[in-house]
Amino acid sequence: MKKITDERLVLQNLNNIRIAYFIQTIGILGILGYDLATKGLDGMRENPLWFVFMITTVISVYLSMSITADHENNKNKPQRSLNISLIVLFLISTVIGFFVTRTDGFKIIDGVIMGGILFICGLIPIIYIYYLRKKRLDENNEE
Incomplete structure (x- = not known):
């Protein structure tokens, strides 16, 4: 063929x-x-x-993230975007973990577990998109 x-x-x-x-x-x-x-x-x-x-x-979604990272035209440093994303992720995880502890039938450990799971699940795509942006920036600097 x-x-x-x-x-x-x-x-x-x-x-x-x-x-x-x-x-x-x-x-x-x-x-x-x-x-x-x-x-x-x-x-x-x-x-x-x-x-x-x-x-x-x-x-x-992960395949679309690689296309989106290549299509971006902003000149921001990937490290800055990573820091902002991590702060937002930490705040969201903390707030959701807090509300879980305030729900009837759940303890503090349940909120910590839920917040931790959300943080880890959000951390993976954030690090992946950072890697893609850094790789693209390195390729652009070589040219």
Whole structure:
């Protein structure tokens, strides 16, 4: 099989993949919506399609982050953006952890655990986007 070198055909192929992904996502959401209506939230989350949908969504978001980082045209230093993102993430995690402790039936340890989980889950994409911005800045400085 020969590799496609015509840019128009490559673009058309990528558009076809995008359309197929969109239709597949609509189908998965339809099946999960049916499970939600008939079996409830727990029944929907027991469906293996839930796991496939979540993994696909996370991978799609990370791939979009790399394109977004390459498309940005701001001249801000990546370190400054990292610091601001970390401060905002810490504040959000702290506030949510505080509100969890104020909820009936939850203790301080529950708030710390929830805030910690949110902080770690937010830290991963923040560090990834920092890496992409730093790499792009280094590439631009070499040119």
